[in-house]
Amino acid sequence: MGRYTDNPAAIAGLVRGGEVHRDTYIDPEIYKLEMKHLFANAWVFVGHESQTPGKGDYFTTQIGDQPVIQVRHTDGEIKVLYNRCPHKGTKIAIDRTGNTGKFFRCPYHAWSFKTDGCLLAIPLKKGYADTDFDQSEAKAGMRAVGAVKNYRGFIFARLAEEGISFEEFFGNSLSSLDNMVERSPAGKLEVAGPPLRYMHRCNWKMLVENQTDTCHPMVAHESSAGTAVQIWKDLGYTEDDPKPPAMEIIAPFMSPYEFFENMGIRTWPNGHGHTGVTESIHSKYSEITGYMGSMIEAYGEEKAKAILSENRHNTVYFPNIMIKGPIQQLRVFIPLAADKTLVESYIYRLVDAPDELVARNAMYNRMINAPTSIVGHDDLEMYERAQEGLHSDGLEWVNVQRLYTEEEDYAEERVENGTTERQMRNQFDAWVKFMTADMTAKEAAE
Amino acid sequence: MSVTRDDLIDFIYAEARMLDEGRYDEWIDLWLPDGHYWMPLDYKQEDPLHVTSLLYEDIFMLKLRVERLNGARTFSQKPKSRGHHVIQRPFVDEMDDEAGRYVTNTSMHYVETRLDEQQLLALTAIHELKLVDGRLRIANKRVDLLNCDAAFGNIQLLP
Ligand code: FES
Ligand SMILES: [Fe+2]
Numbered sequence: 001m002g003r004y005t006d007n008p009a010a011i012a013g014l015v016r017g018g019e020v021h022r023d024t025y026i027d028p029e030i031y032k033l034e035m036k037h038l039f040a041n042a043w044v045f046v047g048h049e050s051q052t053p054g055k056g057d058y059f060t061t062q063i064g065d066q067p068v069i070q071v072r073h074t075d076g077e078i079k080v081l082y083n084r085c086p087h088k089g090t091k092i093a094i095d096r097t098g099n100t101g102k103f104f105r106c107p108y109h110a111w112s113f114k115t116d117g118c119l120l121a122i123p124l125k126k127g128y129a130d131t132d133f134d135q136s137e138a139k140a141g142m143r144a145v146g147a148v149k150n151y152r153g154f155i156f157a158r159l160a161e162e163g164i165s166f167e168e169f170f171g172n173s174l175s176s177l178d179n180m181v182e183r184s185p186a187g188k189l190e191v192a193g194p195p196l197r198y199m200h201r202c203n204w205k206m207l208v209e210n211q212t213d214t215c216h217p218m219v220a221h222e223s224s225a226g227t228a229v230q231i232w233k234d235l236g237y238t239e240d241d242p243k244p245p246a247m248e249i250i251a252p253f254m255s256p257y258e259f260f261e262n263m264g265i266r267t268w269p270n271g272h273g274h275t276g277v278t279e280s281i282h283s284k285y286s287e288i289t290g291y292m293g294s295m296i297e298a299y300g301e302e303k304a305k306a307i308l309s310e311n312r313h314n315t316v317y318f319p320n321i322m323i324k325g326p327i328q329q330l331r332v333f334i335p336l337a338a339d340k341t342l343v344e345s346y347i348y349r350l351v352d353a354p355d356e357l358v359a360r361n362a363m364y365n366r367m368i369n370a371p372t373s374i375v376g377h378d379d380l381e382m383y384e385r386a387q388e389g390l391h392s393d394g395l396e397w398v399n400v401q402r403l404y405t406e407e408e409d410y411a412e413e414r415v416e417n418g419t420t421e422r423q424m425r426n427q428f429d430a431w432v433k434f435m436t437a438d439m440t441a442k443e444a445a446e
Numbered sequence: 447m448s449v450t451r452d453d454l455i456d457f458i459y460a461e462a463r464m465l466d467e468g469r470y471d472e473w474i475d476l477w478l479p480d481g482h483y484w485m486p487l488d489y490k491q492e493d494p495l496h497v498t499s500l501l502y503e504d505i506f507m508l509k510l511r512v513e514r515l516n517g518a519r520t521f522s523q524k525p526k527s528r529g530h531h532v533i534q535r536p537f538v539d540e541m542d543d544e545a546g547r548y549v550t551n552t553s554m555h556y557v558e559t560r561l562d563e564q565q566l567l568a569l570t571a572i573h574e575l576k577l578v579d580g581r582l583r584i585a586n587k588r589v590d591l592l593n594c595d596a597a598f599g600n601i602q603l604l605p
Contacts, residue, residue, distance in 0.1 A: 096595075193497025194488055197597035223520035228510050246507055342597055347498060358496050365498045367507075371598035372485060372500045374514055380600055381522035 018401025271318025
């Protein structure tokens, strides 16, 4: 126990207006408290239902630091269970995906559980006959998380039994997920292959903040996007020549500040927000033959055009994911330690849309977010330098003050200049709220 | 001109040395214009296009990748990474003299280092080579990392 445990005032003191104390990024005690309070009380993305399409299909992942299993129960519903045998603790499944049939069977002593976690059988059960086994913690079987919501195929969970409802937590921010799903003429997405897995030696919040950091692309990515634009020019092409898909993806990273100012940022309560209100770096992708036609057939012309005219850039669902509606990408930020974050980047196929769309998503994913991606190298270099730099005792605060005003009210949905750091401040407002909501101040000990 | 097994094997060795010595202009020049360098994300992956790969790059992207390494503002290469291949004698899997098309399969250990970090990757490289105007060229290259589905930090050079 250190200075922040059971000390909501100290936690709240780490965020002051446009500044955030470095302990939020580097202190292991803060990381532990984030797992215990923030990640337990917020709604956290787990997986997509198409990762577990059939009964008994499962997928293993983490909610914060908690290993969990997403599994399709015999009734067709998706359950999220702690990945821990109630007997001696053995993890029930360790492969990333699989099918367990009608029940899980622990490999150590063969206790078995229904796919909703209930204890099914114990070998040689008579050994427990006169032991008050009914009073044990183990008799309930594998424990399920507090609450699960399947929102249009996206599975979210809240570890805590009680707390904020899914609808209240996300509110109007669900419009970004809606738009991504509605881009399928069938209103349905399917995961396309396994995710990229990219290890970052930095705090998870640096990644979440970067998603709406519109003042870094033209600087940090000058090395990759700037070089691409230069090679393109050297080949004799101009701005207006039709670009191959790779250039369509990378060139907009070099857009000037003015472009990012004008594209706008919208913030919603509880730490959610997105860049690209009016347009974005995804707006100018060329049309794919047959797609608009099938959208009009599915939705009618007016609605189809409305769906495709949204070009939201990055939507952050605080705390742990970012989605890109126009290219059906979702990135999960899995916090492993104060200075270690695993980023998994998924893409989805729009059901009933041409294959060229998912091909573009795959290209974007590998060009921008792979451990082998030049754009990824630009970003990770900055995060890791920041993580190391924050250990300097020269200064204690991180600055997130761009376009800050004292009257800011994060409970209010707002659209602002696209270079504001309001969304980062909005995240920290939610951070304090969920860190301290179920933290009781200890008596001042003397 | 006819191509011998030794020609193919020497070609693979020479390519690895070019990469390790950072002779990227020469390396790019080995490629045929419509070639692709593919590094799958999944074990035994078959489709490079509709699911994610670690790399699937045409000549434009490969040029961009190697040109960036020397850029004035390429901060992830300040200081630079160094790469090193140890390769086993390539298997020559296909030799079609008539079509001028050859396929080799080579096991390698690749080490990449920067600052105080060093990582080791085991991989199999499959080269599709073509004889064009009396010169062997790379038509396509596929690099399968043994642990392709593991979580990696940066891999900045070309395994
Ligand atoms: S630890 Fe699972 S059955 Fe014993
Ligand atoms: Fe970036």
